[in-house]
Amino acid sequence: MVTLAEVAKHAGVSASTVSYVLSGKRSISTPTRERVEKAISELGYHPNAGARALAGKRSHIIALVVPLRTDVYVPIMMEIAISVTVAARSHGYDVLLITNDEGPEGLRRVAASGLADGVILMDVELDDARIPVLRETGTHAALIGLPADSRGLACVDHDFAGAGALCAEHLADLGHQDIAFIGYAPGVYQRHAGYAERTLSGFRERAAQRGLRVLHRPCEGSYESTAGALSRILADRPDTTGFVVQNEGAIGPLLSLLRTSGRVVPEDASVVALCPDPLAEQYSPRLTAVTGPAHELGRQAVELVMNRLDDRPTAEVSLLTPVLTPRESSGPAPVR
Structure with missing residues (x-):
């Protein structure tokens, strides 16, 4: 890392002169200031946080x-x-x-x-x-x-764990017993993204407390990946009537796929999304959603x-x- 002393040597001035150019605390002649600035640029010097503190300055x-x-x-x-x-x-x-x-x-x-x-x-x-x-x-x-x-x-x-719990609680209160959680792409869980893992954990914990049968299926969010996830869910649990979606890209495809499979929302299948309210309002039917500011x-x-x-x-x-x-x-x- 380039030091202030090296800048001073390169510019042919004292270290204090370089410091004054950086801090602006004293008037420096234009030729000298330009020489120092050129040396800073050529050497790629950045004043460190300690130097800023000594100068009483913040970068803001x-x-x-x-x-x-x-x-x-x-x-x-x-x-x-x-x-x-x-x-x-x-x-x-x-x-x-x-x-x-x-x-x-x-x-x-x-x-x-x-x-x-x-x-x-x-x-x-x-x-x-x-x-x-x-x-x-x-x-x-x-x-x-x-x-x-x-x-x-x-x-x-x-509170993503609390958000997941709200989804399970809502569907349990409506009498649903078999619920599928359509989540983010597998890579999100592989890198242990906190928002994804905490939501799923909170959902599973509350579902267990309410005696629900649940499935979790990661999904890339495309129409094809959502179709694959829904197909696996219905093959494994054909009595699934509740769906929780924590993947904004999968919401539209899921609603479309449920319709084409003959399942009317919400008479045959209920959908709860974790998404912003403006997005929930865009769909037909409008989505029950868990959100935060x-x-x-x-x-x-x-x-x-x-x-x-x-x-x-x-x-x-x-x-x-x-x-x-x-x-x-x-x-x-x-x-x-």
Whole structure:
């Protein structure tokens, strides 16, 4: 890593001159400043967080690590990102977007360069490889998601286990006994995405308490993959009358496939989705849905980072309560 002393030597000036150029605390002649700036550019120097602290300066930037995956629902990710940006601006901060494909090394780069005063991580996995870097570097951070070990971390998330439980409870109250859970693509579970695993765990636990028979079938979300999942469900459990869907891409295909198979919703089959209310309202029949405010995740994550920057105490984990809104896609189990 390039040091301030190396920049000074390259520019033919003292280290204090380089520091003054960076901090703006003293007037430096234009030729000298340009020479220093050229040396900084040629050497690829980034002032580290320690130097910023000594200079009494903050970058007033928050780094937001956003997922670039084909298996995430982009509108929700964008809603969270916009919420983070708006909340950050209310504190006089700008947002630097970093893609999660940079992984732990991307966080190391941000921490070493002092580009950002704090970091917000999205798409958190249960055993997320980025978390040891946060602890090692002492980076001020907030997580939108809940890892398996949240000690010492500031986290905000939907209560996905509670959301899964609400789905099972609702269908059990309507008299359904055989319920299928159509989830995300297999890769989401293989990488232990917290939102997927916690929802499924909460659903299974409440289903067991209510004596329900359940199946879980991962699904890519395309029409073909949804057709395959439904075919396997009905082959294994032909008496299935309740469907829980945690895959936005599979909702439309499932409703269409149920119709073409002669199953009327909700008379013959009830469907409950984990999705935003605007999406639930688009379908016919309108979907019974469990949801939570995505914008609130972004706002609270920014507040957590601000609290850490100002050494204010914060709760380690904040879970937002899910809400189930009954609509026309769920009804009493058919009498057989």
